[in-house]
Amino acid sequence: MQQLQEPLPELGELLGGRWQLQALGASAFCDTWEARQGRDLLFLKSAAEAGADMLRAEADGLRALAATRTVRVPTVHAVLERPGGGVILALEWLQFVRPDAEFGFRFGQALAALHAQAPPLRPPGFGWTRDNYIGATPQRNTPRHPPTAAGWIAFFGQARLRAMRERLRHAASDLRLAIDAVIDALPQLLAEGPPPRAALVHGDLWQGNWGMLADGTPVIFDPAVSCSDAQAELAMMELFGSPPRGFREAYARAGGTWPDLRRTQLYQLYHLLNHAVLFGGSYVQQALRTARALA
Structure with missing residues (x-):
């Protein structure tokens, strides 16, 4: 060094x-x-x-x-x-150690407590006080939308999917058309299951952004926060790996609800599109397959 x-x-x-x-x-x-x-x-x-x-x-x-x-x-x-x-x-400065067998349970409880809190935005809604970044890609969080199903559909469609589509304007037209089709289908895609619930989310919670301290405490870092549907957080956790053992059980016991397969794929599409923006290659095709399957 x-x-x-x-x-x-x-x-x-x-x-x-x-x-x-x-x-x-x-x-x-x-x-x-x-x-x-x-x-x-x-x-x-x-x-x-x-x-x-x-x-x-x-x-x-x-x-x-x-x-x-x-x-x-x-x-x-x-x-x-x-x-x-x-x-x-x-x-x-935080020193991380290898997670123990109970780490997933503690992590699930902590994240469920985060998602259970009322969103800190005033007035309440989807979005955030400022735009930020998802990886190295600018993430649009404004303007805010009301904490209703219609508000989430508008926010996710515009600030998430369409914002990525704009950054993929040089990509093949079939991907951009598939994104448009998903945006149009959002009311149907989100009609089943629990209504979207606004919560403060980390926003980029893959396994490289969590760890455990020597006393067993779960830690999360490198956030891309917003007030979003809490289930979007859980979908991201399953995109490039999986939550630690015991996490899902503890999250459910604490009152959290896991997204079904279709909603998981929908929320993962945003991150696949981001990887297509950042890295291109196979992520473009993976995003295209996911968008077509949804729409």
Whole structure:
């Protein structure tokens, strides 16, 4: 690992002292660091101005999830606007361990408690206070829609499916036509089963975005929050893997309802389209097959 001798001056100005940094790695839009000062330890993400809003949105989502006091997230210590442009996001350092046999039960209970809370938007509705990001793709959360079945159909159709269609304008026309057909069919696709229920959701809850602390506490991170149908969260958890053992049972015991196959496929389509935007290739065909099966 690269060892940097000079601390970032912004850290000292805001947090006090001199922080020694060790580079941990980089993604497409940010670098990550371990910051140490005596016994204090922070996890940092730094981005140039082009990626700065992604870190601001991440901090907003983590603070919203933390405010529910239902599920553990890394504490946001600071969002530092760098004088030369860009942002440093300073987070609580959390050490994860391999999940134990009971992890899924605790995780299911925690997520059910999150989804059971009244949505924090005022007035209530579907959407969020700002647009944010799903992976590296801008995620539209505005304008908001009322917390009704019609409101969810409008929000999911416009802010989720049609927003992705716009980003796939250079894709083959058959995919774009299939997306249009799904949007038109949303009232029928959502007519069966429980009515959509607005809840604060993590929004990108695949298995790479959860972990367990040494005391057994489940933690979620890297959110793409919104007030959405809680079942959309569960569908995402089954797209690139599956929830840990015991999760579904604990979630159901706590009053949560799992989506049926058709609704699962519908909500997964949004994420497949996002992967088609980001990576193309086989995700385009997978999204096309799913959209055609739905419509």
